[in-house]
Amino acid sequence: MGDETVSPSAGAALTRRTVSVRRVRALARGSEESVWRWSARVASVIPLAGLAFVLAVLAVKAWPAIKVNGPGFLTRSDWIPGSTYANPVVTNGVAHPVGASYGAWPLIAGTLQTSVIALIVALPISIGTAFALTERLPPWLAKPLSFFVEVLAGIPSVIIGLWGVLTLGPFLAAHVYPLIANHVPNVPVLRYFRGPTGYGEGLLTSGLVLGLMIVPIIASTTRDLFLQVPPLPKEGAEALGMTEAEVARRVTIPWVRSGIIGATVLGLGRALGETIAVAMISGSVLGAVSPNIFGTMTTVAATIVSQLDSAATDGTGFAISTLAEAGLVLAVISVVVNVVARVIVNKSSRHVAPVGRG
Amino acid sequence: MADVTAAYPPTRGRRAREVVFRTLSAAALLFVIGPSLWLIADVVVRAVPHWHWDVLTTVPLGTGGGLENAVLGTLVIMVGVLVIAGTVGVLSGIHFAELARPRRSGRAGGAVLRTATEVLSGFPSIVLGYVGYIALCVGLHWGFSLLPALIVLSLMVTPYIAKSTESALRQVPTSYREGAEALGMSTGYALRKVVIRSALPGIVTGLLIALAIAVGETAPLIYTAGITNTLPSASLIHQPIAYLTYYVWTDYNQPIKSTQYLSFDAALILIVLVLVLLVVSRVLVNRTQRHAEGRR
Helix, strand or coil: CCCCCCCCCHHHHHHHHHHHHHHHHHHHHHHHHHHHHHHHHHHHHHHHHHHHHHHHHHHHHHHHHHHHHCHHHHCCCCEECCECCCCCEEECCEEECECCEECCHHHHHHHHHHHHHHHHHHHHHHHHHHHHHHHHCCHHHHHHHHHHHHHHHHCCHHHHHHHHHHHHHHHHHHHHHHHHHHHCCCCCCHHHHCCCCCCCCCHHHHHHHHHHHHHHHHHHHHHHHHHHCCHHHHHHHHHCCCCHHHHHHHHHHHHCHHHHHHHHHHHHHHHHHCCHHHHHHCECCCCCCCCCCCCCECCHHHHHHHHHHHHCCCCCCHHHHHHHHHHHHHHHHHHHHHHHHHHHHHHHCCCCCCCCCC | CCCCCCCCCCCHHHHHHHHHHHHHHHHHHHHHHHHHHHHHHHHHHHHHHHCCHHHHCCCEECCEECCHHHHHHHHHHHHHHHHHHHHHHHHHHHHHHHHCCCCCCCCCCCHHHHHHHHHHHCCCHHHHHHHHHHHHHHHCCCCCCHHHHHHHHHHHHHHHHHHHHHHHHHCCCHHHHHHHHHCCCCHHHHHHHHHHHHHHHHHHHHHHHHHHHHHCCCHHHHCCCCCCCCCCCCCCCCCCCCCHHHHHHHHCCCCCHHHHHHHHHHHHHHHHHHHHHHHHHHHHHHHHHHHHHHHC
């Protein structure tokens, strides 16, 4: 009440005071809106700014490595840090240890292989799970099981990795993999499924565990989508005499196809970027693509987490820079996957049910 | 489907396919539930026989000790993420749902910001951690400490909170806003008193799930938070902070049993923590749904 001054009479002062209180309140209301508006505007810019900052730091940090490693970085298989004891040499104006030679092909291949295995495992399981939860089970059972599937999405990846490397991997390598490896015929394509099964650390176990990790993402979205399919088309199809399987294949799944694709690609994104679980289960072998599906390997994300420590010992900073380049490759892959998913979902689903979990 | 009309004549093939389909979908459910139960049981079996409550009240010492530093550190990180990512995420959700002006074409506004948020939500967490290490810990000389860890984790979960806030706000009936306007409330006042209040359970649910994600993260923390055997201090920078996932990640393959046990204990505490967060969020959802139905 800044304008409360000495007034000639009490009545006039009272009026004036009420007026000023009202004005202050009105001002406060107006300014409350602009406070909301501006703080919300600033906050909504932060993710974009963060993303731009992250990409800029990556690009700047990776630039020296890009100049030295060249395009061969994507196709070579070496991972040789070079000698940190000898004097560094200079290539294209960038100092790096003698004999340093980096190639990301095994990392990229490992990332794609594990993610593809994960998708092959997760997609049918997710759709089957969603179908069982929405169409087959009674609500009193479906409800807690749906929640359980969602809880699985929240289990820390390091714990899934712990289980994968200590329990699942050894179990599969002892009891399941030999059945495949010893009975698959030794012919060109199927030869990939033969070979020593080791202790369960490697490509197939990593892919399977990644699959388990992305099932909840795809399954719970697909379940929500199935629930949004209106009952009339399904009942109509049933009235025509279709079996449940036919209704699912010809009505329910096509109805929400783009949503399922979107959820699948979200899961793929998670699989591509998953770090800790794969770092624990893959065997972390650098420098070669696994010759068969049981072999040890690594991925881009797992390499960054397991190599950053030793990269920091490279006095020229070249190893750190190379990891930035690897990170940039991974970032580009995951951004492209994300954008493609959005395009697919936007293109094919304008008229169909809303996509995703909001 | 007992009655099959002439349009789809009953054949043995169709019936067989139906049986196969049902069996496969039940098997799919088992393939999800089975390994998940196995995984949880595995952690319980590894941790519980050696469980001592001292784990919560002592710090790591030599090859054994407890995890008090990591438990407290994780709680500190949770609070920090709640403050930073909660503020930014909820505000940007409000922006997307309520304040961004629709474009002339009639589509929702803020397309660029929305896309950036989506892309960030699918961004590999280790790359965020790497950038945090390079730019904040090394570049700004903050060292391994709480603040870079909070910034990286918040960047990771903010898109999630923004998304859940936005969808919670979109579920608030338009009539509430119209009613508020008819009563002469200003937009800002109506937003605070009516819209956000009725969307609050949904917003809190999103926050809890985001916290569960943040608690379970390892990759972005390893090179930003560092590790220490001491309890969390008040300093935001220059002082490393312990967290639970670190012990799961490093101690499980140590040669000494007592060190391995720390790893399993940390895993058990994490599972309990995450389950509590998720169950509370679910209870909240159920309660709000009941309210919504009662109102109708």
